Amino acid sequence: MRDCRYGEELQDLFDGVLPPERESEVAAHLESCDVCAAAWDELVALRAAAADLPSGLAPDRDLWPDIAARMAAGEAAPGTGTVATRPAAARPWHPGRARWLAAAAVLALAVLSGLQLRDIGRDDPYDALGMGYAAVREDCRAGLEESASEMPAESVTAVDEGLDLIDQAIRETRNALDKVAAAPEQAGRLVAGYHKKMDLLQKLARLASQ
Amino acid sequence: MQAAQASEDRGHPAQPVPDTARLVRRAQAGDHDAFGELYRRHVDRVFALCLRLTADRDLASLLTQDAFVRAWRNIAGFRGESRLLTWLHRLTVNVVMDHRRAEKRRRDRETTLAEGGEPGIHAVVQPAPVGARRDLERAIAGLPTGARTVFTLHEVEGYRMREIAEMTGVAVGTVKAQLHRARRLLREVLR
Numbered sequence: 001m002r003d004c005r006y007g008e009e010l011q012d013l014f015d016g017v018l019p020p021e022r023e024s025e026v027a028a029h030l031e032s033c034d035v036c037a038a039a040w041d042e043l044v045a046l047r048a049a050a051a052d053l054p055s056g057l058a059p060d061r062d063l064w065p066d067i068a069a070r071m072a073a074g075e076a077a078p079g080t081g082t083v084a085t086r087p088a089a090a091r092p093w094h095p096g097r098a099r100w101l102a103a104a105a106v107l108a109l110a111v112l113s114g115l116q117l118r119d120i121g122r123d124d125p126y127d128a129l130g131m132g133y134a135a136v137r138e139d140c141r142a143g144l145e146e147s148a149s150e151m152p153a154e155s156v157t158a159v160d161e162g163l164d165l166i167d168q169a170i171r172e173t174r175n176a177l178d179k180v181a182a183a184p185e186q187a188g189r190l191v192a193g194y195h196k197k198m199d200l201l202q203k204l205a206r207l208a209s210q
Numbered sequence: 211m212q213a214a215q216a217s218e219d220r221g222h223p224a225q226p227v228p229d230t231a232r233l234v235r236r237a238q239a240g241d242h243d244a245f246g247e248l249y250r251r252h253v254d255r256v257f258a259l260c261l262r263l264t265a266d267r268d269l270a271s272l273l274t275q276d277a278f279v280r281a282w283r284n285i286a287g288f289r290g291e292s293r294l295l296t297w298l299h300r301l302t303v304n305v306v307m308d309h310r311r312a313e314k315r316r317r318d319r320e321t322t323l324a325e326g327g328e329p330g331i332h333a334v335v336q337p338a339p340v341g342a343r344r345d346l347e348r349a350i351a352g353l354p355t356g357a358r359t360v361f362t363l364h365e366v367e368g369y370r371m372r373e374i375a376e377m378t379g380v381a382v383g384t385v386k387a388q389l390h391r392a393r394r395l396l397r398e399v400l401r
Contacts, residue, residue: 008390011389011390011393012386015389017386039274039397041394042397043397046365046396046400047347047365048399050346050365050366051366052343053346053366054343055254055255055258055259055345056255056257056258057254057257057261057270058253058257059254059257059265059267059270059274061255061271063257063271063275063278066244066275067275067279067282068242068246069248069278070275071245071279071282074282074283107332109366180250
C-alpha cells in the first residue's frame, strides 16, 4: 500500500469509511493494480487472523484474592456501611471533603515515601504500610459517606478514579521498589523522587483546606 | 471459588448455575460471592484486553484487578441495557486509559526517575517474523502504544473508530491514522 497512491483510500474502502463518491474509482483501481490487490489480500488475512485470536487469556495467577481483599477493605471501615456496594452517583458528598481526600493522599504518600533503604531488606515492610494505608483510605470513604451534602455524580466518579489512581501508585511504587531492591542507588533516587512528590501534595492539601 | 470448582471436579452434585443477570442482582445487593462468580466468568476476557493493550503481563494483572474493583464499586449503576461483558470491556478500557494518562503525567513530572526507567512497564516485545497466532500476538505487542491500542480495539475487540476515539480521547482521524500505521507495521512484520 505504501507503493501506491491509493493506499490510504484502499484501507478506507476496506473499513467501509470511504466517501461514497470515491468508492467506484478506488474499487476500479483495485481491480487493475497488483500492488493494491496484494495489499487487500493481506488486509483480509490480517483481519481474519486478528478475529481468530483467543478472546480470553488466563492471568498467571489467581487475582481474586487481591480483588476480594480490596472489596472487603471497602466494606470493613467504620461508618462506611455498604459504600462499596452502592453506585457512585448515589453517594453523598460535601465539597469540604476535598481536603479529606488530599490529606489522605498526602498521608498515604508520606507513609510510602518514608520508606528508607534499610526497610527494603526486611521480611515485608510493606504489609504494615499497606494496612496503614488501607485504614486511611477507608477513613476517607467514611468521611464521604457521613457527609449529607450534594455533589455532582461526575465529581464523585472523578474522586473514585482519583482514589484508584492513588491505589495504583502505591502498588506500582511497591513493585518498583521490589525490583530495585538490589540496586540501592536506584532505590535512593526513587525515594527521593517520591519525597518531592509528597512535598507537592502537601502544598495542594494546604490549598484545599484554605 | 476455587474450592467450589474443586468440589465439582471431585464429582459432587453440581449446583444449578445462576445466570449472569441473577449474579449481577446479587452483586448489586452486596454479595461478594456472586461478584466472585462474575469475576471467574469474565476474568480471562478482561485480562486478555488488558494484556493486549499494555503488552505487559504484570501490568495487565494489576489493571485487571483495578477493573474488577472499579466494576464492584460501580455495579449498582449497571442497568442491564448492555451485556455485562460489554460494560466490563468499556470499563476496562477506561481503567487502562486512566493508567496511561497517569503514567504520562508522572513521566512528564519525574524526568529524573524516567532516566532510570521502570522495567516491565510498557515493555516492547520483539515480534517474530512468522504468521501464526502466537506470532500475531507478539507482533501486536511490539506495536507502538497508540497503534497497538487502536488495532486491538478495532480488529480484535470490534469497536468502531468513533467509539475508539471516544474511549481514548483522540480524534477519529487520529484513530484512523493509527489503525493504518498498525496494519502497515504488522504486515511488514508478518510478511
